[in-house]
Amino acid sequence: QQPVQSPQAVILREGEDAVINCSSSKALYSVHWYRQKHGEAPVFLMILLKGGEQKGHEKISASFNEKKQQSSLYLTASQLSYSGTYFCGTVPLLTYSGGGADGLTFGKGTHLIIQP
């Protein structure tokens, strides 16, 4: 089952903040965030492992609540370059085989549009 992402789409002005949520019905080992620009391949942003850690990358950070099987991606002071579709990918705890050989189960994506 695919994780559920919300919102499906969001339109922001440059400089505003955004939060994208990812929720799973399964116990998770890890959550992965990717960004895809139109016509391009998805690009890795970050991984959050079981343990409830929070990670950051410049003005983009994420959290993982393993009790709720939820992850949130935070984009602070958004820039035009942040526009694109954001996907969360999950590895269920039950099927985790170790080492990264598992493929990911992706959500349907959140379309983020940043306007000047």
Added chain:
Amino acid sequence: DAGITQSPRYKITETGRQVTLMCHQTWSHSYMFWYRQDLGHGLRLIYYSAAADITDKGEVPDGYVVSRSKTENFPLTLESATRSQTSVYFCASSVAGSYEQYFGPGTRLTVT
């Protein structure tokens, strides 16, 4: 050039024909994956491979066949193409022990 490449980038084929999508990576990554991307579905895993000669089914494997005789290549074959297989196909790879997947540029396949 180093990286992960896919060929062809665009393909139009007829229903019932066999078509093979190629994926090649120069990093010697152990793990390789095939996803399809459709509007309203996001990315869905078709097959994955942990090493040469080791492949496993993903979420949507029906109608597809993969092989991996060499570490760097992971071709995907549609044995008898159907219109429902019209999609953008992405190949990805990752280092053993890492979940960071690197995606190829994709192949846009249209089945008429």
